[in-house]
Each structure stands twice: as C-alpha cells, then as structure tokens.
Amino acid sequence: QVQLVESGGGLVQAGGSLRLSCAASGRTFSAVGWFRQAPGKEREFVATINWSRGIIYYDDSVQGRFTISRDNAKNTVYLQMNSLKPEDTAVYYCAAKTGPTIQPRDSYDYWGQGTQVTVSS
Numbered sequence: 001q002v003q004l005v006e007s008g009g010g011l012v013q014a015g016g017s018l019r020l021s022c023a024a025s026g027r028t029f030s031a032v033g034w035f036r037q038a039p040g041k042e043r044e045f046v047a048t049i050n051w052s053r054g055i056i057y058y059d060d061s062v063q064g065r066f067t068i069s070r071d072n073a074k075n076t077v078y079l080q081m082n083s084l085k086p087e088d089t090a091v092y093y094c095a096a097k098t099g100p101t102i103q104p105r106d107s108y109d110y111w112g113q114g115t116q117v118t119v120s121s
Contacts, residue, residue, distance in 0.1 A: 002026040002110050004094045009115030012084055018117060020079040022094035029096040032077040033108060034068065036090035036117075045105040046092070049077060057104040062088075084119045092117050 008020040024032060033048030047058045047068040056068055067080040077094065092115050095108035 002096075004096060004110055004112035006092070006094045006112045006115040008079075009092060009117045011118045011120065014084060014086055014119055014121050016084050016119070017080070017082045018084065020081065020092055020094075020115060020117075022077045022079075022112060024075050024077065024094075024096055027096075027098060027110070029110075030098055031101045031104070032070070032094065032096045033104070034077075034079045035093045035095055035108075036088075037093070037114075038090040041090075043093070047079060048104045050101050055101075081117070084117075086119045086121045088117065089119050090117060091115065 003025045005023045012018055029051050031048055031050050034046040035043050036046050037043040045059050046062055047066055049056050049068045049070055065083045070077050094112040096110045097108045099107055
C-alpha cells in the first residue's frame with residue numbers, strides 16, 4: 001500500500017510563497033523528489049532529496065528559490081517555494097524511488113496525483 005499524498009498547492013501572486021508537502025507511506029524509499037508539468041510541456045525535474053543522507057539536487061530553474069527538506073518522524077518531504085514566478089505555474093508531482101540514487105533525475109517508481117500551483121502576475 002504505497003501512497004504519496006501531496007498538499008499545499010494553490011493560487012499565489014508573483015513573488016509569493018507556497019509550501020508543498022508529500023506524505024509517504026507503505027514503503028521505505030531511497031529518495032523522494034518533486035517534478036512539475038505545465039500544460040503542453042514535458043514533465044520536468046525540480047528537486048530531490050536522498051532520504052537517509054539528505055543529499056539534495058535542484059534544477060537550475062529553481063536554484064536559490066526553492067528548498068526541499070524532509071521530516072523523518074512524519075515521513076514527509078516538503079518543497080518550500082519562494083519568489084514564485086508565473087512560469088512556475090504547473091502541476092507539481094511528488095515521486096519516490098526505492099533503488100539506487102546515482103541518477104537524481106530518473107528512476108522514480110511511485111508517483112502522487114499532483115497538486116496545482118498557479119502563479120499570477
């Protein structure tokens with residue numbers, strides 16, 4: 001019963017902030033990441049965190065604005081999004097992997113349903 005439950009999406013003005021949450025259950029994961037997909041575009045990598053070591057990777061498009069973190073006690077991963085831009089508008093997906101973490105952007109086995117983030121200008 002692997003489950004990834006996302007929350008925290010919504011509508012925000014440019015320059016504002018949102019915090020997304022991903023509650024994971026049913027399995028021990030090696031890494032949890034965030035992806036996003038805008039209408040008519042391919043899904044793209046945002047950030048990932050190694051569960052045990054806390055090693056973090058960000059896409060250049062969000063570097064310095066977004067922060068990924070984890071709460072081991074709550075088995076939850078967060079994505080703090082600051083200085084939001086209209087181009088950040090997308091459906092954001094939480095994803096998890098159980099295998100090796102040598103490819104930060106790939107090989108995710110489980111996916112959440114997504115949460116909509118809309119940034120207005």
